[in-house]
Amino acid sequence: MSSEGAARDGKVTIRTVAEDAGVSVAAVSKVLRNAYGVSDAMREKVQESIARLGYRPSTAARGMRGRTFSIGVLLVEMRNPFLPSLMDGAKEVLREASYQAFISVGEARAAIERSLIDSMIDLQMDGVILVAPRLSGELLARYAKQIPMVVIGHHEPGAEAFDTVNSDDRTGARMAVESLIAGGREDIQMASLPRKNGEFDVYVERERGYYEAMEAAGLGDRAKVWPLREQPERPGPALTGLLDLDPLPEGIFCWSDIHAVRLLNEAKMRGIDVPGRLGIVGYDNTPAAGLPLVGLTSVDQRGEEIGRLAADVLLSRIGGRQVPEHILVTPKLVTRGSS
Amino acid sequence: MSSEGAARDGKVTIRTVAEDAGVSVAAVSKVLRNAYGVSDAMREKVQESIARLGYRPSTAARGMRGRTFSIGVLLVEMRNPFLPSLMDGAKEVLREASYQAFISVGEARAAIERSLIDSMIDLQMDGVILVAPRLSGELLARYAKQIPMVVIGHHEPGAEAFDTVNSDDRTGARMAVESLIAGGREDIQMASLPRKNGEFDVYVERERGYYEAMEAAGLGDRAKVWPLREQPERPGPALTGLLDLDPLPEGIFCWSDIHAVRLLNEAKMRGIDVPGRLGIVGYDNTPAAGLPLVGLTSVDQRGEEIGRLAADVLLSRIGGRQVPEHILVTPKLVTRGSS
Known part of the structure; x- marks a missing residue:
């Protein structure tokens, strides 16, 4: 068999x-x-x-003193539909090298993330892939001295001790906003998150891309970014409150489909003409965005490619590479009925 | 100092x-x-x-007498939106007992599942939670001699070597079909999967519940179950082909929201009157089912409760219990616009 x-x-x-x-x-x-x-x-x-x-063990396999051939993957949460694609790509590369991935979920809490990484080290895993960790760059660097590490969703191109693979979030956001501008819209606002982890978070890069696109179109003084709560169903400054704004914006760019799908649903339920009166663009190109009844324009990060590259650089770091690699993957815009 | x-x-x-x-x-x-x-x-x-x-606590220093306080969780795939709830429940219980969960994904291939369980044993994890494994009951029993094990989504109440926690899938399916019958429908068909793992799979139990409800209503001779491909987007006997049936059924019960959400989308896109001409009920009560633009009636397995119970029985088995436990959790129907 x-x-x-x-x-x-x-x-x-x-x-x-x-x-x-x-x-x-x-x-x-x-x-x-x-x-x-x-x-x-x-x-x-x-x-x-x-x-x-007819198996020919590779040099690595022959010389693998004490390796467990297991890789720890720290995810921020399980519900982001971008993550399965990322894991598909990573597992494809890891499998070919006979490594297995073990995922743990940090729930966006630094203390939990730290004890999970400690456990991965204790279990003698050979390396870790961290996805959008809450930990500071300094702390990541300290952990990277104990275990080979690649970080996804963390923009720190100056990091020395670990590698990063990211979507080019700034370019992706620019694509999204430019598509809204191309539809003749001027009053375009952005739904983002409150600052948590300094300058390294993906939505900070997406905000930069948003501002760049607005400024390039001479709309810099109309730019407005809303720091909303992460879970649209939790209490706090409301995402759907954006639909109560008077005047209603002509376009809303959401940092993630997690927000955009819900916003689009609510707008349609309220009878707002989308995209005629309001254009909406999300980020991540999740399966819900592609449902015909939803039809959300969204930025595809190319999660599989990111996962593949992350596994690649991790394996080469495990293999002994010391010079850091910081890779950006160019995303693509998937246009649907919402913009 | x-x-x-x-x-x-x-x-x-x-x-x-x-x-x-x-x-x-x-x-x-x-x-x-x-x-x-x-x-x-x-x-x-x-x-x-x-x-x-730079302190690295050894296992011994942690006072654990060989325990790693880690639990392996084998998931069949990452995309089923039922799984995050399940993990929420399991992690809640595990965290209180100072255990951490490490998830690996078997991709519904028995060979991959086996090597992942092998690795969990090699990593000296203290127990495993298997979710809807493809492995036979016999093989599971053999593994259960090597590592404490609880299995979810596998109906084998006679198993001795491991515990099971399941949604009462038969009752859940009966609820779903009865709600379609209560709407005056008679020609109710079911979208299910081809047999893979003998009698233990959840959709086999759901088929039994479907037949029971149809027979109880005197509709046994109209019962029809379609074994469709698992991934609705892959080639094979088409899910949406059910909408080409002539005559169109009055109701379709889908073994999972994975199928039902897609079917409901396609029906609405074709302008079929849902629920007037066709009622659709799914299973799993996934977030997509709850989107206002989707509005799918679905059976809620109570995934968090299943996860909590599974972690509970695993911990008591790790603690030394030998007598098997087989727990059924009663699901509930969540009624929305599609039925």
């Missing part, structure tokens, strides 16, 4: 061997390293699979 | 950290275990000292 699998994707990895032999990856690794504590039966089984599959 | 101490004997201990933070050793220990009842201020203070001193 697993040798069919090997034939199918044309690549035999340590994991393929483990599956074929019906043992764990760690067991195969032990056999490869000729480690202490491997039974003859186990060794025979693994070597048979290696021979049958 | 205490960092001098650290320099002096070259070893940073839990005591050094306590001195540096100006708190008791017991307090540091609580923070390390992520124990309940630690204030954020205390946690912050201790973690700053830990970071500053």
Whole structure:
């Protein structure tokens, strides 16, 4: 069964061997390293699979003293629909290198994030992918001395101790706002979040892109950014309060589809002509944005590509690279009925 | 002061950290275990000292006698919006007991699931929560001898080696179908999946509930179940093909909102009168079902409650319980505009 699998994707990895032999990856690794504590039966089984599959252990696999072939992924929350694409991309790369991903969720609380990263280190994971952490750049750098690290959704191109992979959020926001301007709109406002983590957060970059686009169109003095609460269903300054503004803006650019889908729903329920009276553009191109009944124009971050690149740089850092890499992925605008 | 101490004997201990933070050793220990009842201020203070001193608590120092206080969670995929609620409930219970959850995604492929469970064992996690695994009951029982296990979304009340927590899927399906019948509908069909894992899968239970409700209403001979592909966007027997049926059914019960939201969208786009001509009911009560523009009637599994109970039984099994527990949670119907 697993040798069919090997034939199918044309690549035999340590994991393929483990599956074929019906043992764990760690067991195969032990056999490869000729480690202490491997039974003859186990060794025979693994070597048979290696021979049958024609497996050639890579240098890394042969030299992997103490590696667990597991990667910790710290997500800020599970509900952001951008995250599954990101994980698809990361897992694709990790799988080829025989690594497995273990996800934990920090709930946007620094103390929880810290104890989760501590646990990943304790579990001897080989590296971590952090997605939009709340931790300061300084603290991230300190952790990066203990475990190879790549950070997504954190704009800190000067970081030395870790790598970053980001959507080019500024360019994406500019695309979104320019599309609203191209529709003849001038009074375009932005739904964003309150500052939490200094200058590194994605929505700060998106605000910069918003201002740039407004200024380039000579609309700089009309620019207005609303720092709204993150969970639209929680109490606080209300997202849908934007629809009570008098006059109603002609366009609203939302930092995320989490806000934009809800805003678009509420606008349509109130009978506001979208996009005629109000254009709405979101960010993340989530599945809900693509539902025909929703039809939200949104910026696609290309999450799979970001995930792939993040896994790539993490593996090369685990492999010994010291020079930091900071990668920006150019997003694309997906136009639908809302703008 | 205490960092001098650290320099002096070259070893940073839990005591050094306590001195540096100006708190008791017991307090540091609580923070390390992520124990309940630690204030954020205390946690912050201790973690700053830990970071500053570069303290790495060993498993032994944590006083855990070999426990890693980590739980592996195997999810079938990340996109099912039922899963975040489930994780919310599980994490609430785990956090109080100082456990952390690490999620991995098996992609509904048995070989991947096996190697992920192997890795969880290799990483010395203390227990596993499996959600809708593809593995046979026999194989699960074999793994359960190696690691404490609770399984969600797998109906096997006779299992001895592991516990199960499930939505009462049969009752939930009956509620859904009865609500369609109550609306005067007779020609009610069901969108389900092809058999994959024998008798244990949730949609098999939902099919049973569908048949029961149809038979109880004297509509048994009109019952029709369609085994459709799981991902509505992939090629294969088409979900939306149900809308091409002639005559169009009066009601369609979908095994999951994943199908129902898409079907409802397509029906509305085609101008079919929902619920007048066609009633649609889904399962899982996902956020998309609740969007005003969607408005799908759906069965709420009470995912948080399932997650809480699963974590509870896992912890008691880790604590030494041998007698299996098999728990059913009664779901509730959430009525919206589609039925």
